[in-house]
Amino acid sequence: xxxxxxxxxxxxxxxxxxxxxxxxxxxxxxxxxxxxxxxxxxxxxxxxxxxxxxxxxxxxxxxxxxxxxxx
Numbered sequence: 548x549x550x551x552x553x554x555x556x557x558x559x560x561x562x563x564x565x566x567x568x569x570x571x572x573x574x575x576x577x578x579x580x581x582x583x584x585x586x587x588x589x590x591x592x593x594x595x596x597x598x599x600x601x602x603x604x605x606x607x608x609x610x611x612x613x614x615x616x617x618x
Contacts, residue, residue: 584608 580590585608593604
């Protein structure tokens with residue numbers, strides 16, 4: 548009699564312990580790029596240049612001539 552009472556009271560606790568551990572993790576993507584400076588701008592991600600220097604991500608506007616400094 549006592550064994551059935553213990554089994555009946557532990558069954559919901561065990562089920563709660565098993566199902567209570569489920570966690571849904573959501574990934575939130577935050578866009579940290581600055582707003583585009585002109586219409587039709589294209590985002591260029593960070594990259595290593597030909598001379599090995601790091602260039603952080605930046606916007607490139609159509610029709611704008613970029614000056615390239617050669618070391």
